[in-house]
Amino acid sequence: MSTQNCTHSIAITGSGGSGAITVGNMLLQQAAKNSLYGFMRRSVGPQIRGGESAALLRLSDQPVFCPDDRFDLLIAFDWRNADRFALEIPLDSQSLIITDPASGEIPEVIQQSGAKIIEVPLKKMASAVSGGRINMVAVGLLTALLKMPAEVATDIISSTLVKKGEEAIKSSLDCFETGFNYELPGKLPCPQLMAAEPGIRWNISGNEAAGLGALQGGVRFVAAYPITPATEVLEWLSPRIEKIGGTLLQAEDELASINMAIGASFGGTVSMTSTSGPGLSLMSEGIGLAVASEIPLIVVNVTRGGPSTGIPTKSEQSDLNIALNGLHGDAPHLVLAPQNITDCIDTTRWAVQLAEALQTPAIVLTDQFQGQSRCITPVPESPDLAMARKVAQPEKDKVFERYAITESGISPMAIPGTADCSYTADGLEHKPSGQPSSIATDHHDQLDKRQRKLDLFEFGEKWADIHGDGQLAIITWGSSTAAVLEAAQRLKFTGQTVKVISIRLLAPAQVDSLEKELIGVNRLLVVEQSHSRQFYHYLRAHYTLPDKVNVFAEPGPLAITPGTITHAVQLLKGELS
Amino acid sequence: MSTQNCTHSIAITGSGGSGAITVGNMLLQQAAKNSLYGFMRRSVGPQIRGGESAALLRLSDQPVFCPDDRFDLLIAFDWRNADRFALEIPLDSQSLIITDPASGEIPEVIQQSGAKIIEVPLKKMASAVSGGRINMVAVGLLTALLKMPAEVATDIISSTLVKKGEEAIKSSLDCFETGFNYELPGKLPCPQLMAAEPGIRWNISGNEAAGLGALQGGVRFVAAYPITPATEVLEWLSPRIEKIGGTLLQAEDELASINMAIGASFGGTVSMTSTSGPGLSLMSEGIGLAVASEIPLIVVNVTRGGPSTGIPTKSEQSDLNIALNGLHGDAPHLVLAPQNITDCIDTTRWAVQLAEALQTPAIVLTDQFQGQSRCITPVPESPDLAMARKVAQPEKDKVFERYAITESGISPMAIPGTADCSYTADGLEHKPSGQPSSIATDHHDQLDKRQRKLDLFEFGEKWADIHGDGQLAIITWGSSTAAVLEAAQRLKFTGQTVKVISIRLLAPAQVDSLEKELIGVNRLLVVEQSHSRQFYHYLRAHYTLPDKVNVFAEPGPLAITPGTITHAVQLLKGELS
Amino acid sequence: MTNLAKAKSYKSDIKPIWCPGCGDFAVLSALTKAFAFLDLAKQDLAVISGIGCSSRLPAYFSSYGFHGIHGRALPIASGLKLARPELTVIASGGDGDGFSIGGNHFIHACRRNLDMTYIVMDNEVYGMTKGQASPTTQPDWASSKLTPHGTGVRPFQPAAIALASGASFIARAFSGDPNGMTKLIIAAIQHPGFSFIQVLSPCPTFRPEQKLWKHQVEAFPHEPTDDPVKAATRLYTDDGMSSGLIFQSNYPTWNKPEVAQTSVKQFEEEFVV
Amino acid sequence: MTNLAKAKSYKSDIKPIWCPGCGDFAVLSALTKAFAFLDLAKQDLAVISGIGCSSRLPAYFSSYGFHGIHGRALPIASGLKLARPELTVIASGGDGDGFSIGGNHFIHACRRNLDMTYIVMDNEVYGMTKGQASPTTQPDWASSKLTPHGTGVRPFQPAAIALASGASFIARAFSGDPNGMTKLIIAAIQHPGFSFIQVLSPCPTFRPEQKLWKHQVEAFPHEPTDDPVKAATRLYTDDGMSSGLIFQSNYPTWNKPEVAQTSVKQFEEEFVV
Numbered sequence A, B: 001m002s003t004q005n006c007t008h009s010i011a012i013t014g015s016g017g018s019g020a021i022t023v024g025n026m027l028l029q030q031a032a033k034n035s036l037y038g039f040m041r042r043s044v045g046p047q048i049r050g051g052e053s054a055a056l057l058r059l060s061d062q063p064v065f066c067p068d069d070r071f072d073l074l075i076a077f078d079w080r081n082a083d084r085f086a087l088e089i090p091l092d093s094q095s096l097i098i099t100d101p102a103s104g105e106i107p108e109v110i111q112q113s114g115a116k117i118i119e120v121p122l123k124k125m126a127s128a129v130s131g132g133r134i135n136m137v138a139v140g141l142l143t144a145l146l147k148m149p150a151e152v153a154t155d156i157i158s159s160t161l162v163k164k165g166e167e168a169i170k171s172s173l174d175c176f177e178t179g180f181n182y183e184l185p186g187k188l189p190c191p192q193l194m195a196a197e198p199g200i201r202w203n204i205s206g207n208e209a210a211g212l213g214a215l216q217g218g219v220r221f222v223a224a225y226p227i228t229p230a231t232e233v234l235e236w237l238s239p240r241i242e243k244i245g246g247t248l249l250q251a252e253d254e255l256a257s258i259n260m261a262i263g264a265s266f267g268g269t270v271s272m273t274s275t276s277g278p279g280l281s282l283m284s285e286g287i288g289l290a291v292a293s294e295i296p297l298i299v300v301n302v303t304r305g306g307p308s309t310g311i312p313t314k315s316e317q318s319d320l321n322i323a324l325n326g327l328h329g330d331a332p333h334l335v336l337a338p339q340n341i342t343d344c345i346d347t348t349r350w351a352v353q354l355a356e357a358l359q360t361p362a363i364v365l366t367d368q369f370q371g372q373s374r375c376i377t378p379v380p381e382s383p384d385l386a387m388a389r390k391v392a393q394p395e396k397d398k399v400f401e402r403y404a405i406t407e408s409g410i411s412p413m414a415i416p417g418t419a420d421c422s423y424t425a426d427g428l429e430h431k432p433s434g435q436p437s438s439i440a441t442d443h444h445d446q447l448d449k450r451q452r453k454l455d456l457f458e459f460g461e462k463w464a465d466i467h468g469d470g471q472l473a474i475i476t477w478g479s480s481t482a483a484v485l486e487a488a489q490r491l492k493f494t495g496q497t498v499k500v501i502s503i504r505l506l507a508p509a510q511v512d513s514l515e516k517e518l519i520g521v522n523r524l525l526v527v528e529q530s531h532s533r534q535f536y537h538y539l540r541a542h543y544t545l546p547d548k549v550n551v552f553a554e555p556g557p558l559a560i561t562p563g564t565i566t567h568a569v570q571l572l573k574g575e576l577s
Numbered sequence C, D: 001m002t003n004l005a006k007a008k009s010y011k012s013d014i015k016p017i018w019c020p021g022c023g024d025f026a027v028l029s030a031l032t033k034a035f036a037f038l039d040l041a042k043q044d045l046a047v048i049s050g051i052g053c054s055s056r057l058p059a060y061f062s063s064y065g066f067h068g069i070h071g072r073a074l075p076i077a078s079g080l081k082l083a084r085p086e087l088t089v090i091a092s093g094g095d096g097d098g099f100s101i102g103g104n105h106f107i108h109a110c111r112r113n114l115d116m117t118y119i120v121m122d123n124e125v126y127g128m129t130k131g132q133a134s135p136t137t138q139p140d141w142a143s144s145k146l147t148p149h150g151t152g153v154r155p156f157q158p159a160a161i162a163l164a165s166g167a168s169f170i171a172r173a174f175s176g177d178p179n180g181m182t183k184l185i186i187a188a189i190q191h192p193g194f195s196f197i198q199v200l201s202p203c204p205t206f207r208p209e210q211k212l213w214k215h216q217v218e219a220f221p222h223e224p225t226d227d228p229v230k231a232a233t234r235l236y237t238d239d240g241m242s243s244g245l246i247f248q249s250n251y252p253t254w255n256k257p258e259v260a261q262t263s264v265k266q267f268e269e270e271f272v273v
Ligand SMILES: Cc1ncc(C[n+]2csc(CCOP(=O)(O)OP(=O)(O)O)c2C)c(N)n1
Pocket: A225, A226, A227, A228, A254, A278, A279, A282, A309, C051, C052, C053, C054, C055, C069, C070, C093, C094, C095, C096, C097, C098, C121, C123, C125, C126, C127, C128, C129, C134
């Protein structure tokens, strides 16, 4: 990404049943078909059904993974509970608001923005069509406004509604046309998007991506318990995993699901579970068992607002502490974090491979922001081959020792069905044979071994992504990365260079690698989405940082945007000069 | 403690039923009655009954809370499974071993020490008495060897065995006499203990002490699930709490016990639970609920060897990570650690008071080493008064807001039964009224408030204990403190001064207080009993430390002894010079 | 104050997040009517729940309440009741909350027989997480992506489990029969011991077919019994769609033991050697 | 090889930590005899447990095993069985492990009906933690400091709960009758579905009075039934001290659905716009 992005940010809101999300989805598909890119979040109210919802869309000529600081356009089907959205849809005097005068007065919080208001008789236009719906009028309006071709849009409408029958398609197309041909007294405050390089595009959410990465890595057993915002990982996996010989089971609770995954992995099947904060808490004991008994598995944790039940539908990066340090005893394990929606594929796949290679659990920390958003991206690169589990076979004249002390720290692991290698896995401290032992030397040997296998492993280049260079570095992780990278790009456009380090492998800490990257950096800005500066404290705990460190830590539920980061950098630079 | 301790370390071992522990207990009582002090650990094998056990005793003219580096005397009733003890009973050429030739050859691991072996026909002596037992012969032998008066010993025998009847007492006294009068061809390699200041002594274990501190603090409800080594906290509390109007309930599991404690505390009753690592893992979700819904309670965690089921009967300080960072989301809470057996009273009481004042859970981190050991101590100082919970009453013309935003961060808490203050406690993020909310400003207000109440509270002097002064400081916590303090005392005796800082209040981190104490310190030695340097990483995460920091981190199960610490200090000093 | 106005006084002014037509509205209103009938003082009443659509209940009352964590309504309620026996404690939640993640507390609460009432709004689905199978879901219900072929597992029988676990009051109500439900709730609160009411409470959003329940639910054809054998026989032959009081017995409730009282100072004396 | 020698070949050379006279020795030996009788290949056999004295069982076999965490034997065993249906999976543990902390998995494993065997060594006490009351302990047993007046709670009825939960094979064995136990274990392993055996297995250390069990346990006076009503009737009138097969039925077991197979690449295609 070398030039300034050209993007359009569009919010479509309405109360339940108004079809705002459908509009967003259709525009996202149009973008893909028109060789553009896009990113879409959804925001929903507390009501289970019939509550308000918003599609928060961003279209661009480059891949985008985060929202902009402001919206160019808000199209509101009604104003019910608009105050609940107001903070999520920042508007300014450059913005447009399209609304139907029939939906009543525009709320004060929205008017304050000074955005230009365009009144369109959406309801009237829709009701002129038999079975017409305003959201399809909106698709028409927006397609025209964005100067996207009508044929692409109508194709998408037809194929999307194919199950609803001919009549529904017909009335939707009519509505589309009404909207498309409507003369809007205003245009978007930004230049038209120019098609980027053509080519096949994917439309994928982070939760789907994590599911795909898991299957690519070799996962063939999943046990889990539904929880927002992780359920879609399971919903994507369930009908698919059975088609490649695997099994997904909805368990009675998270205690069952983590322990089922342990049992299946003990049996030689690559296993996972997926959850969010409250479920991760319940899984701690099981994850600790996997550490002690050296059972590989992955836990995809889609973080939501905490603590406790918190804000289930909104995002935060506040499960970092528990992922890193939430196990009792000395329990070294893996923690990885994908950096954007498509990276959910790669990082999850890598997590599976590492867990398998290292016989230890890996926690993949994604979040609601990545998990439940969709993006349009180029087709991701072809994955590495799944790393196969090193399965022990009997050796002549040698008694099999499951927890043998080895130089690499990795012991031979046999799986049931292998003759002459039987053993009992144990979460009690044990001798190399697996027999329980409370003797100091056995404890130390096994503790050393479990640590050593992580310390000695060659993790390679993927531990972090490094972008740019400069004396000022921004260090971040996970879903905050997208906003940081876009901020860096904007800064570069104004001639300011910053180095961006985004850590993918959070545990074990890659001390040498990071400290090498910090050579020449004299000022560090830590960016994370938590209240208690969890990432900052983690960095301090494990790495030697430059003398001057600033922290940009904001809890959810609002997304971190590029502008807030460039602003933080400007402040630093001001301070510096 | 200004002079070098004069202490005797004595190990009594035997296989199940041989009564080794009884010998230790009787000697401990004799010490108390003879105006001495003492400390006794127990070590048991994996067998539930009939396995080997050892009483590891240390008698002194000053209060002692940790074992010495070596043993002066080992009296072994037999040698079964002696290898399992060998590492716990370091002997040297100065040591004595008393053994019965009839129990067979002394194992190689023991002989290697070069200790002087004294053969005593224990079995024969015991069988000369009708119903005689060798352990009573041993009490006699040891009483004489330690030059303690026979009358005190016989009184203790008689009162201990009162339930066993006249005959048992008679034969025990006879055995005692045989032992007492036996001419041992050797004496202890250290001067006779001189009685310290006379006065009433307590004989107490850390688990009992934690129970007592809890009741002093006002705890009147306990729900818990048995787990080694925490069960004795409950066993001490259960028959007592009901005598002061309280309730203890054995729950179906730890999920139930933590949530029952939450329910009871919501009801206005000061509440606690007690557990160890695996149980603490299961409680994470509940503790997080207490944070979010602002319910005070305490969790006394008696740490054992980890990870997973680990080594249930042995000690370690490796639950620090989970205690500090084991909750999902941003979940500020209290973590405290008693520094020795009697401090279990004070720290637990203080934890109750803080939890109540701050409406948040407090985790008290003790461990097997403190919890299951007994000591003889002077009568502890009279406790502070229990801090009463600030219970809200209705205010005229004001709607009660349970989670009102206040300057101190502490909101008014009403309890059921109070008219016009009813509210619904919630672990979902909420408005000041308690009504669920996913709006950013509500989330930020409540996150700020829950953090602020901990940040602004005046914790006073008890956050740490500071001893001595010097440019070299040792920083430690919890049960490692005793060995560190004794090491400091030994160093002082050789003219070397070190400053010892032992942190009692681990969370919230007392940054200013510690950094003030570190002024003038240019070298820091961190001492802890964990493999992954949990305390060291915690310190780095939260405090600015001197440039030169060394870490002495050893996992369990062997106790940290003063000599290993003085040795570490010598190494540092050597390096320095 | 008419009874209806009085019932209303137990409601808070928070608007339920429930979907139009959700069965839980009727449970909320039946509870307020029962409270009014029993003339309970608001401040001595606490409604406790877990997490789920149904578990949103507590905030809709003007009494004390606790909206806890998923599956733990019963432990929180039990702790409260143990600490404050004089309060009227109502535990509540959904079939997922109570029978899936909370199943262990359910069987042990039945055994423990504390004097409280547990109301499970059973819609045979996880409403809050948008429609997965719960333990009470029929094995062939295939509308959840997580169980695309149905669960293939025979449904959990709440009443039979309660009986086997030793519950002393077992009833089934239907939110389509609010008066019957109110009467059962009154009886449950009056019952000294643990009272369990399974309320068939439709979820029109994820189980639209449950709209038919109003044609299917019938009154239990038997008088309530205190004989577990009779109750078991009936339950094992019942289709799960009959409402009414099934079983009531005077099992002993868990009680604080009567012991002579002393002081913490006394315990300190015990440590003196 | 005589049968006895063969049975012995299923034993590892680790010496049990159990107290002399512990009932669990007989369970270990009955299992090896059943394995020998069924001629199971060691490497295709896995014994899974939780934590407790009884849960130490797996390491004493020469087969595969997993000594897991307290209360989770059944999930670990279920995961293994789901992933490797061809293995013979035995879950095992104590009454505390299975009915207290593990109670929820017990009822759901009964429902799920995977083809495995679950053996609970019931000594009505927590042995490993030195003698606390378990769910099956009589309410007036007052020898634990945690319940100095007894639990005051009616005991958990494992067989009745299993029945209400939908288990398809329910038996009670006695470690004082090793031959009877061996036969029941054989039948349990042969049964296609979830087989539950409650073994009365005395703890002479913390429940010395259980030495009397050998005079109290009698064979069930009935033939096994497949009628839950009959089984319930018997169980509700039984004193919990009769041994034998109580209930066996051919409920459907949970099975992997038969679906056409494809490849991960195919799923990738679905994302193409
Ligand atoms: C520990 C944990 N796991 C999972 C969830 C997600 N979750 C919330 S409600 C719910 C199920 C609700 O179903 P039910 O109890 O039947 O209530 P309903 O919504 O149907 O009324 C689940 C799985 C959670 N909040 N916490």
